[in-house]
Amino acid sequence: MRYSLASVLLNAVSGQSRWSPAWRSPEPAAHYDVVIVGGGGHGLATAHYLAKHHNVGRIAVLEKGYVGSGNVGRNTTIIRSNYLLPGNTAFYELSLKLWEGLEQDINFNAMVSQRGVLNLCHTDGQRDAYVRRGNAMRLNGVDAELLDADQVRAFVPFFNFDNARFPIKGGLLQKRGGTVRHDAVAWGYARAADRRGVDIIQHCEVTGLRIDKGVVTGVETTKGFIGAGKVALAGAGHSSRLAAMAGMRLPIESHVLQAFVSEALKPMIDTVVTFGAGHFYVSQSDKGGLVFGGDIDGYNSYAQRGNLPVVEDVMESAMALWPALGRVRLLRSWGGVMDMSMDGSPIIDKMPVDNLYLNAGWCYGGFKATPGSGFCFAHLIATDQPHAVADRLRLDRFAHGALIDEKGVGAQPNLH
């Protein structure tokens, strides 16, 4: 059923009895034209854009857990496109534009809220870097505003501006950035793809790739063999394991990233703010919880939980920026497994095995990229050509030295 005022009214007068499940739960067919491995945000978005824009035949999405159980339901819901380097700027801007039209596209309320993303700076050098980034963004048609200390104070007056060690000198604001209800993104894309005929098969883990003379012909799964014309890997933190099934290694390490939510509070903050002197960023959900996160724990991990030093580090940063949080109680913390690439930027490319495609290396920026990633990955799968805004996100850029290293720290994934 298409969601509309009419459907709401119909159910209002019929005891809410006319709703149907948002997507089917089919058994896998013997063969699909495209099999997408990974039913997270990126896999589901890929399925949606493949079915909508490209005529590729039957499509299946295989998810080892349930829809929304992975990183798409574990992130801190922030969207933005404030990137400096060619290869990233245009890609993330396409993604942000797709966010802006997402709800109409998929007929689902994802609660896209363009409440702004403000990066605070605390030193003259950091401000210079933000000026450079903001200028690069504006040259690429992306909105960016540099705020001085007084403008920051007027925008978010409740922070500690008199911190002797980390004075707030200003900030880089992207007003079109904001937050999106992450679960709704997974559900909305799943429903939209399902309505276009995509089979979403949950609790179906891929255990192997069948490769015949350098061409992938299908996937071995916990529900048996599924033949495939093309196989697209969107396994996020488990991408290295999927690549290993094709006998390949990737320029990726898996690391755990923790996030936190506080008890529900009255409205305290109506934007997204990142602390520039420590690992802390914060926004407030519509339920009232303060959602915040920090940096990755910094060592290889497939555990969806982290350790206490990072928890303490994030809380210390929170207190340095926003002393009013001192009496707030933490409700939950959790971890997600990040596919940290060697330059901090993602990969959307063909694999050396024919008909095998890779979408990986999202580090901890995967959520904001969901629509753009799906859109460009679908384009690559359908046409065998990279989309124009994703043509630098190549797997072979490491061997050729064409890295996209926003932080400039080199091949150390735990520092990106």
Place this chain on the structure above:
Amino acid sequence: MRLPCPYCGERDSREFTYRGDATLTRPAVESEMADYVYQRDNPLGWHKEYWLHTVCRTWLAVERDTRTHALGPVSIARCERVGS
């Protein structure tokens, strides 16, 4: 997570700096350098990795389960030529 330093005993992980995969060996030829710098096994399960004990400046080779953060054998890195 606490790591046992052979000199200092079991210490909090905050005293250590993670230095990555300990199974890599620097290649002799230029053509293998990109693989050495960028490609990783990234295993699910036991992983041999370097940790620098920042306090006593000893490099450790640690085996750790990436699923559970459980620790296996820990040795002083310079006392073994790992991966060769």
